[in-house]
Amino acid sequence: MLTREKTEQILENAELIYSAEAIAETIQRLADEIAAQLSNQYPLVLCVMKGAVVFAGHLLPKLAFPLNFEYLQVTRYHNATRGGALDWLVFPQNAIKDRAVLVIDDILDEGVTLAEIRTKILDCGARSFHSVVLADKDIGKNKPFHADFVGFVLPDRYVFGFGMDVHSAWRNLPAIYALQSGAER
Ligand SMILES: O=P(O)(O)OC[C@H]1O[C@H](OP(=O)(O)OP(=O)(O)O)[C@H](O)[C@@H]1O
Numbered sequence: 283m284l285t286r287e288k289t290e291q292i293l294e295n296a297e298l299i300y301s302a303e304a305i306a307e308t309i310q311r312l313a314d315e316i317a318a319q320l321s322n323q324y325p326l327v328l329c330v331m332k333g334a335v336v337f338a339g340h341l342l343p344k345l346a347f348p349l350n351f352e353y354l355q356v357t358r359y360h361n362a363t364r365g366g367a368l369d370w371l372v373f374p375q376n377a378i379k380d381r382a383v384l385v386i387d388d389i390l391d392e393g394v395t396l397a398e399i400r401t402k403i404l405d406c407g408a409r410s411f412h413s414v415v416l417a418d419k420d421i422g423k424n425k426p427f428h429a430d431f432v433g434f435v436l437p438d439r440y441v442f443g444f445g446m447d448v449h450s451a452w453r454n455l456p457a458i459y460a461l462q463s464g465a466e467r
């Protein structure tokens with residue numbers, strides 16, 4: 283865990299790249315797009331913990347149609363800024379069969395996490411699979427996964443805030459910041 287001083291220094295040196303106001307507008311647009319496709323499907327909505335907790339908290343009240351809500355938990359970054367193997371921590375096995383599933387995640391980076399989640403959910407007998415991500419990072423190469431609903435495209439920098447952590451801190455920020463170049467480790 284970083285010291286409090288180091289954590290504050292990270293934010294002081296970071297660059298604001300998406301304000302709280304811009305995020306709110308984006309989430310309303312995403313809610314409208316999702317409603318247009320899924321409002322009559324009575325979907326099972328799954329939040330990918332922990333990163334999507336803030337996004338899901340803002341998106342859910344804007345989805346004005348019947349749905350059920352559960353969560354799953356996986357981690358691939360383990361509080362670092364580079365991804366590794368995906369660890370499954372929580373999975374709502376029984377809830378999924380024959381459901382139209384909508385997965386909410388904060389960020390699509392290399393696409394490994396959501397590709398594995400899709401495989402597992404379809405293996406559990408979901409009737410359909412959709413995903414919404416607040417941010418899709420432009421990593422300059424093909425990804426194994428494309429989201430159905432995308433809030434915005436981010437530059438290829440490590441970002442944090444609005445649910446996303448940097449070394450396990452700053453998920454609580456109301457906006458999205460990019461880490462100062464060279465501060466990745
Ligand atoms: O597209 P990928 O490169 O696979 O990365 C995207 C995933 O990485 C983050 O989760 P993380 O593993 O950091 O766990 P967390 O949600 O608990 O922060 C994020 O919340 C996404 O789920």
Ligand code: HPA
Nearest residue numbers: 391439440441442446447
């Ligand atoms: O840029 C990122 N920030 C926070 N969490 C992440 N998980 C994948 N990429 C990122």
